[in-house]
Amino acid sequence: MVLGKVVGTVWATRKDEELVGMKFLIVRHLDVQHKLKETFVVAVDTVQAGVGDVVLVTSGSSARQTAVTKNKPVDAVIVAVVDKLDIQD
Amino acid sequence: MYLAKVIGTVWATRKDENLRTLKLQFIQPINAKREKTGDPLVAVDTIGAGPGETVFYITAREAVIPLPVEMAPVDASIVGIIDRIDPHKP
Numbered sequence: 001m002v003l004g005k006v007v008g009t010v011w012a013t014r015k016d017e018e019l020v021g022m023k024f025l026i027v028r029h030l031d032v033q034h035k036l037k038e039t040f041v042v043a044v045d046t047v048q049a050g051v052g053d054v055v056l057v058t059s060g061s062s063a064r065q066t067a068v069t070k071n072k073p074v075d076a077v078i079v080a081v082v083d084k085l086d087i088q089d
Numbered sequence: 090m091y092l093a094k095v096i097g098t099v100w101a102t103r104k105d106e107n108l109r110t111l112k113l114q115f116i117q118p119i120n121a122k123r124e125k126t127g128d129p130l131v132a133v134d135t136i137g138a139g140p141g142e143t144v145f146y147i148t149a150r151e152a153v154i155p156l157p158v159e160m161a162p163v164d165a166s167i168v169g170i171i172d173r174i175d176p177h178k179p
Contacts, residue, residue, distance in 0.1 A: 002131065062150050066162045
């Protein structure tokens with residue numbers, strides 16, 4: 001899983017039928033110091049995350065392992081809203 | 090499988106139902122010389138590793154296999170704590 005910050009929402013009316021009802025968020029990748037990186041990913045939200053939240057994003061075929069995304073054409077999913085990060089390095 | 094050092098812990102209350110009992114660790118991938126390589130990531134800890142420890146981890150769909158649940162949105166899992174690395178000179 002990688003760390004990211006929700007920076008926006010994606011709206012798409014014409015899409016795969018299996019994706020109907022899903023919420024798509026734009027997640028910018030974050031480094032350990034909570035600094036935004038240039039890269040981002042569009043991820044399906046399963047935990048009611050909102051803009052500004054720091055989240056964990058799971059990608060690849062593991063992204064289909066939630067109740068919402070099972071067997072759906074999805075390769076990135078928000079699986080947690082991060083409360084706190086304890087870095088000891 | 091890859092090598093990494095545990096550099097921290099992630100706390101998240103709001104998360105996927107199947108992640109509820111799992112411990113999330115922040116890890117920094119390292120090479121055989123124990124130098125940092127690539128970006129840190131979050132992995133599920135299935136064996137009780139602590140910060141500062143060198144571990145090995147698996148990625149992708151296989152990362153779900155060592156978990157106590159059948160289905161979970163996990164793409165990285167720590168599966169062992171490294172005691173020692175003996176690199177063989179070529």
